[in-house]
Amino acid sequence: MASFSTRRTRTTRMLAAGAVLGLAALSLSACSGDSSADASGDGNVGVSLIVKTTTNPFFVSMQDGAKKAAETSGVDLKLAAGKSDGDEATQIQAIENAISDGDKGILITPNGPSVVDALKKARDAGLYVIALDTPPDPADAADITFATDNFAAGEQIGQWTAEKLDGKKAVIGMVDLFDDKIVSVDYTRDQGFLTGMGIDAADDKVNGDEAKSGKYTGGKGGDYEIAGNQASQGAEDGGRTAMETLLAGNPDINVVYTINEPAAAGAYEALKAAGKEKDTLVVSIDGGCSGVSNVKQGIIDATAQQYPVKMAELGVEAITKLAETGEKPETTEGLDFFNTGSKLVTEEKMSGVESIDAAEASKICWGK
Structure with a gap:
């Protein structure tokens, strides 16, 4: 595991590099869905897009x-x-269907570690597997991942909070x-936030193992206490229940x-009910239009905006290029995935923490 200072330097550098590379890279459109339905009927490159759920506007975008x-x-x-x-x-059944249908590739936002064996089966059958948003664990279970550097996004909101x-x-x-399974997006955001605060996150793949009290070194520094970790399932009702607990x-x-922002909205409702x-x-991570609106209203104080449409565009283009030319995409230097970048969104700028306001973020948000 990298040291505290090394991790902080690495992710800050990679965040900037990923954003530049993302803008300079291939350009297209996006991905995700619900049920097994054709979205485009005339092409000859078969691709299955398998997302976590369509109850979250991130995946709908x-x-x-x-x-x-695809069109x-x-x-x-x-x-x-x-x-x-x-x-x-x-998701496993959808992977099996893609293999049976003879698809050229799979785009997937993995729902958990149990899908890894199915992805291996797909790759063994000759399908090109691209993860979106959530790198599988291990990362090489997919041919490449297009995703936010979730650790760096967590660092952004942690640095802002400390300031x-x-x-x-x-x-x-x-x-x-x-709290019943381990996925990379969960621990990288959590650990990134703590690191941005200036709290030693201990094992960077384990949530909740940091010292429960001590000193944070971000901003002016001060004392901290961890009240606890609660699971939300990434949903508004789960966020409210977690906050109440x-x-x-x-x-x-x-x-x-x-x-994420649905969990943040639920947490805010619990805080409001308690008068707090x-x-x-x-603070949160997502940057959807509803989340940006919540920043404007003061419901969320700061969020790291990510770009699901860019992830999907790059995924579709990568499989198309592979089918046509055999050319494979490359990861961002120093990372085991391609970083699609993130920007901190807040109405309160903090010294030394680069950010945009809600008005600017609303021009590039998703889920309108």
Whole structure:
């Protein structure tokens, strides 16, 4: 595991590099879906897009973009999705279907570790496998991943939080994704946030193993206390329940990290019901139009905006190029995936933390 300072330097550097490379790279449209339906019927390159769920607008935006990309790229695009975030069984069946249909490739946002064996089977059958948004574990279970550098995105909101605290004690509630399985997007965002705060995250693939109290070194530095970790399933109702549980254990929470914006919206409702919404910082990762609106309204104090349409565009283009020329995409230097970049969105700029405001973010948000 890299040291604290090395990890912080690496991810900051890679975030900037990923954003530049992402803009200079191939251009297309996006990906994701629900059920096994054809989105484009006239192409001759068969591709299955398998997302986590279509109850989250992030994946719906992927779906819409992928359809447009398929229309212009000569791709027969089939769509499938888990019934909920974490539904591995439906994704495994969709992978089996792609193999049976003789598809050229699979684009997938993996719902958990159980899909890895199915992805290996697909690759053994000659399909090109591209992960989107969530790198599988191990990363080489896919041929390449197009994703946000989730650790760096977590660092962005952690650095902003440390600056905003201005030396005050941080009593932190961690609203994560799962507590019954391990997926990379869950631990990289969580650990990135802690690292950005200046808290030693210990094992960077394990949520909740950091020291429960101590000093954070970000911003002016100060004392911190971890009130606990609760799973949200990445959903608004799960975020509310997680926040209610955290408050029951420690009513002094004044900082809330959330895995995504639906969970953040739910956490805010719990804080509001407890009369604590005005005195608590809520930070998140996503950058959807509803989340950006919540930043404008003060429901979310800062979020890291990511770009699902770009992920999908690059995925569709990569499989099309592979089918036509045999050319394979390359990862971002220093990472085991291609970084599609992120930007911090907040109405309160902090010294030394690069950000955009909600008005600017609304011009490039997804899920309109």
